[in-house]
Amino acid sequence: MGFLDIDNVTKSYGSVQVLNSTQIEVEEGEFLVLVGPSGCGKSTLLNMIAGLEKVSDGEIRINGTRVNEVRPADRNIAMVFQSYALYPNMTVRGNISFGMEMHGVPKPEREAKIAEVAELLQITHLLDRKPGQLSGGQRQRVAMGRALTRYPDVFLFDEPLSNLDAKLRVDMRTEIKKLHQKLGTTIVYVTHDQIEALTLSTRIAVMFGGDVQQLGTPQEIYDNPANMFVAGFMGSPAMNLLPARLLRQDGVMCAGLKLADGSEVLLPFPRAEGLDRYAGREIVLGIRPEAMTDPEGADRDSPALAQVDLPVDVVEPAGSDTFVTVSLGGRDAIGRFRAHTQARAGHPARFAFDMAKAVAFDPKTEARLA
């Protein structure tokens, strides 16, 4: 049993079920990120943890205690909203102090705590301003300050960075991570941004269509996505998902990929060794752009490096890397080359496939096979 237990929780609005039976155990001090496209039920789940939405079925436990019927204020949670939800009629000080006031914290103690939190978030000089006089980043800090006054068991964040511009978003991301490292409080964090999920979390729950598609560490999710949705959603540029044929050639499992000219290239695929029942059948080969690179940039320690010459369609320099597009299995596959690659559009270039990193999916069920 975890510190925060989401035990077979479902949520329906009327006859529409928006969250199917969900099981997540969060350990104390974990940073769990719920990630998924808009409308997949992330906020709904978070609001149920907060107590702002009723649980239709199942149980939520914090620290071993069932909280389904406990008021939000008594759950010992703190929440940061996407819109910050600062009270416009109160100063920053008033905003931070309101929760403590409601919980009957005496004034001197409140003042001390406000000073401490303001110091931590560097908003001391803003304490007497109204929210309307703050920039987006400053509002964000105040919203976090308000949450920090409570020594909560669990911090809940609902897309806290999505209203900030790109630069500020990266800065605040780092600050949230630092804060977590400093305080060690359990965090459940909702975002639709897979990079935020990968950088912040200790564990990720990838959600789609009211289901948790995969729950695991960022590494597990990135390296071994449970299905094609997770593979396509996590990572940028996305994992290449290429129709391929699985076959045994000279005693070795290989993935066969069609080229634009109709010929087939065979890549030894040791991870598929156990998949004899799929031999001769169609699969979807999943390979990340960085596992499809120039030989000089490839991971030389990889146990399964396969080199082939392929005709390049497009070359896109992107500063630190160059993205090279090639047609494989009828799809555009993107490889990540070093910046100074010699690859030219219309000419063949040598690719090194790190097949130890490649995965295979069933084209029908979309689940991972290997």
Added chain:
Amino acid sequence: MSIPLSFGRISLYLLLGLFCIYYLLPLYVMVANSLKPLDEITSGGMMALPSDWTLAPWRSAWSEAQVGVEATGLRPYFTNSLVMVVPAVMITTLMGALNGYVLTKWRFRGDTLIFGLILFGCFIPFQIVLIPMARTLGLLGLSGTVPGLVFVHVIYGISFSTLYFRNYYAAFPTELVRAAEIDGAGFFTIFRRILLPNSGPIAVVCVIWLFTNIWNDFLFGASFSDFDSQPMTVALNNLVQSSTGVKEYNVHFAGAIMAALPTLFVYVVAGRFFVRGLMTGSVKG
């Protein structure tokens, strides 16, 4: 920037000037005639400025003229109206705010139906409720009293104030309410500390609307009041209609202006808050 004075422009200004005069003329007549002795009016000088300026008609209308049985002037009725309108406006506004809060932030099954029924109250003509209301006031023991009038006006005003506040609060960010809930605030604390302080603009609209309607109401005042609880409008009517002696037009004009001043005052004082956006920067930005 200068706009060339074309023929069109000139005729536009002329037309606007004409309308100004048209609308301001009655006010001019009232003010001018309330400041002259009666013989100046009866001798036919309705449009002229007073030649002999006097405040006597105002004094008479305020404290000397024969309105009811005694020659009290309009003063006691002015007080009646104030004592009626202030609590009526306050209670109605507050209840409208509370209704709007519940209907938008604490939604429940059937809330739209209830809102629809409340709205229905906006369309019920005054005359229909006269007799049932008289009966109700009698049962409550409020017949012929100022509290009785307050009661009637509150009942009638709630539909409108609910409509105003519901629509305003529908656009009020629900996340603020949720944040306050997590902060530990209860139903009424959220209302008092979060909703109400951010309701300035709509409260002003509501107060102006209610004040004007309740202060100017004649039908309920005439139907449900006694001699000692009559509001200003009814008293003014009595003053003008009183059949004893000559008609003192200058006093009537002064009384009519007195009856109109409070609503004017509310417009001027509250109107400036109309435009203030009090919600800037609460959410997003």
